[in-house]
Amino acid sequence: MADLKVNFAGVEFKNPVIPASGAYGYGREYEDLYPVSLLGGISVKGTTLNKKDGNPPPRIAETYAGMLNSVGLQNGGVKKFLNTELPYLKTKDIVVISNIAGATVEECRELAALIDNSDADMIELNISCPNVKQGGAAFGTKCDSAAAITRAVRSATTKPLMVKLSPNVTSIVDIAKAVEAEGADAVSLINTLLGMRIDIKTKRPILKNNVGGLSGPAVFPVAVRMVWQVANAVSIPVCGMGGISCAEDAIEMMMAGAQTIQLGAAIFNNPYAPVEIIEGMNKWCDENGVRSITEIIGAVKPW
Amino acid sequence: MADLKVNFAGVEFKNPVIPASGAYGYGREYEDLYPVSLLGGISVKGTTLNKKDGNPPPRIAETYAGMLNSVGLQNGGVKKFLNTELPYLKTKDIVVISNIAGATVEECRELAALIDNSDADMIELNISCPNVKQGGAAFGTKCDSAAAITRAVRSATTKPLMVKLSPNVTSIVDIAKAVEAEGADAVSLINTLLGMRIDIKTKRPILKNNVGGLSGPAVFPVAVRMVWQVANAVSIPVCGMGGISCAEDAIEMMMAGAQTIQLGAAIFNNPYAPVEIIEGMNKWCDENGVRSITEIIGAVKPW
């Protein structure tokens, strides 16, 4: 048994595997299969100040080795999270990452302030949701706006702050540096790539939102590249995500420079994916004489 | 039998199917299976002023529903193209698209001037190659540099000029508008997404170039989205490419706004893909009462 513990941005994770925001609800839905406490952490569903209804359906479209989604941050609002979901998760011996996704800088600041007074272990600031009219990717595709919102949220909380970055940019490295400069404790990447599918029978987009976020194995090589670039450009830790579906993918992502990893789409295909990845990491470490998973972080040697 | 003829940027194509630059050499390699003259056109291997050796191997890595390549524009130089390859292709009753990829604005201008005096039907200016140190994507990721190189090349040729755009940008629409403003007759998109794979056994990147361009079905939804956005933002025609592997994909891409389509990676898996797409388009048109393929261009009705 290798040691899978990771200290990420000052937070102790028993292992580096984290279901991504929006993929795992608040940790209740898969308890029928295995206890959520097996996982290192959970990034909960993106939370807004008030209840949000999300986009009209269809909200999902299948693609080659991937999927598009346009949920649009449907959630019960931060009060429901703090009163109902967080207390439940705090009984589970798991790092709780509160994902906040306000439509304005002020809303994000308010959300951070409210979370700051809670038991949540970490805040993930989502500045890259491709499926909302206000906020979302609008914050995350320009350095100045990414910096401004990070500054505002930073001022409202002393909790470890992770900023979730959009891959739909010319230089994700520049955005990462901008949020690092404003005091972000970590960055998580990549959020989804903006995509579209059309039903050629009806000549209508499959998603009612016309476009949506691409995730799944299809985007994995783009995610590995961006994680590698960012991990080599900033000094804060990186949480890597984007298309991870097995232990080998997770190890590859960590070798690229990720200290922790998130997965989403893979869980819809295989609900056991998170635990299989944890077991697979353990097995791989043992077979390769790796005592601590931290040994492989950023271990890739470029040519 | 539907009418598959398309007039693209003033050039008559007998059908809209074109093997992408770098995927089909100069049209000789697949003649063992079927005549290249069945195809609407061919975008030949990216050409530089002088012979270019390309990047060290490995130059290819497999990904989920896709592949990375880092060939780096290996080619015999423009003279060899003009003296050896072009005369051969001109005997084939196929639209010959000369793809030029200079390392500097001046080299691209010179290339365009040389092609201008040739029998090539069209020029595709590649400002988005992710695998070369100079030029390539460096031109295609900023509006001003994209505009400058288009202006220079435009001044050197009266042939129909198509500019091949990079998807690795925050707004491909802005780049498309910039090259349109400088007199481009068409745009082709998307070039490859920059990606990376790591061999976890050796802890080295699979590609000797560390990173490479992602193509194949994995990128299809990103390509459809970008083609849809660009086709709705510019008035010049769009050649759509990125992960097309069957007739349904090609039809979807045309509904998104593409007047012609290119395919690359799919051919490596199925050499017959281009002809199967042509046959499939014909069949689909007949089954759906479409007399001319031009009826479906941009036919998608957004919600």
Added chain:
Amino acid sequence: MYKHGKYPVTEKKAVAKGIFDFTISCKEVAEIAQCGQFVHVAAEGFMLRRPISICDIDKEKGTIRIVFEVRGKGTEKISDIKKGDLIDMIAPLGKGFKILEKGKKAVCIGGGIGTPPMVAVAKEYGENATVISGFRSASAVILQEDFKAQGNNTILCTDDGTAGMKGFVTTALEECLDKEKPDIIYACGPSAMLKAVVDIAKKNGVYCQVSLEERMGCGVGACLVCACKVVKDGEEFYAHVCKDGPVFSAEEVVF
């Protein structure tokens, strides 16, 4: 409570063009399955699972039946599963139909591939159930023998009149209600049909439950993609077919 596993397909039949009938041996699933619930089936090589309603449940034999239509490459892949092979499914999922106490009368309405879930629910009512099912034409008709075998009264409709009566299930339903009002109406099928059925049920003051469909992701209520607009206490919001449904009370659904 649900399970995830690979279970043997013990019987496989093609019951109509492009429509397959699988019997799956899955004791742990059959034990807890309720009529109206669905199974979420993996299609090899495809990212997303396909939700398929449970057609019938045999708790003694420990089997369930699914009857599904090949609509695309994913369901085609599932239809390639051979007798004896394993099918990968998460099941049983969602909220099923409400079953009234013995002696109550039910009308079950199935439109096309919406017919299969009516088998298990109609079985609960035996001769007290009238099953109205509608299809494009004779070649698409399925499951009529199953309904008869379990004692249901059956009314068959086809759009072109090539089998049963020519016309829509709604016409048949209205004639039915003119004769006698049932205690409950169950319906599954195209949303236009469901809307019409719900209106008729309301007009006649009969409680009605409908089974809805939407493009689905996780199937267990985590990803929130399979949204459907419902109204409760006068407030409209998006519920989710996989967890809050697929069965909803008619008055909740906003068509």
Added chain:
Amino acid sequence: MYKHGKYPVTEKKAVAKGIFDFTISCKEVAEIAQCGQFVHVAAEGFMLRRPISICDIDKEKGTIRIVFEVRGKGTEKISDIKKGDLIDMIAPLGKGFKILEKGKKAVCIGGGIGTPPMVAVAKEYGENATVISGFRSASAVILQEDFKAQGNNTILCTDDGTAGMKGFVTTALEECLDKEKPDIIYACGPSAMLKAVVDIAKKNGVYCQVSLEERMGCGVGACLVCACKVVKDGEEFYAHVCKDGPVFSAEEVVF
């Protein structure tokens, strides 16, 4: 000249742990195939084909043999193809070995999974061919009976001495050359082994051909990914394994 088609696998054997031996009925391919060429095999569900060297050719029966190792999920998928199933391949591809006229003597050197292509070439020389093959250990040894059956002299080496002589093929080659110099040396295997063999051949003034390997795309010379550095007329450049190779003259190759 090459073909693309789906051809029946008429025989399938596991010849060592993770190493499979397929006989494929493909008259049109066998007719034109030369030893040293390769086939480009599709792995269902994978983007890229896998190049596999031709082990043997039977022009009368219209069959070819491939012997390959499972190195990853793609080759594993190919190894799942059952006897009687079809294998999708583009073949024959590349330039094969140069065969000298009757009576000439050859030494064929195979390192591990580089051994299969030596079967067809050694067959051309019968008793005039000495086949030196090296493997990690006894459990990995393949094809020795095939070489003996076609009259070749065989020298078997294993790294751990569990079969044949303990040591590398290069040692065996040197001993061989001390006794008698052949007219040609053929080699296929790890590049370190090839480099050593080429040096020995040069030192002994024996013409040598090597079969190279590189990650491949199209397989027909269109995509230019499978580059290998060669030198001609003093000029170094990238040739391509799929079209200019896989067989190269030793003096061309830049290791």
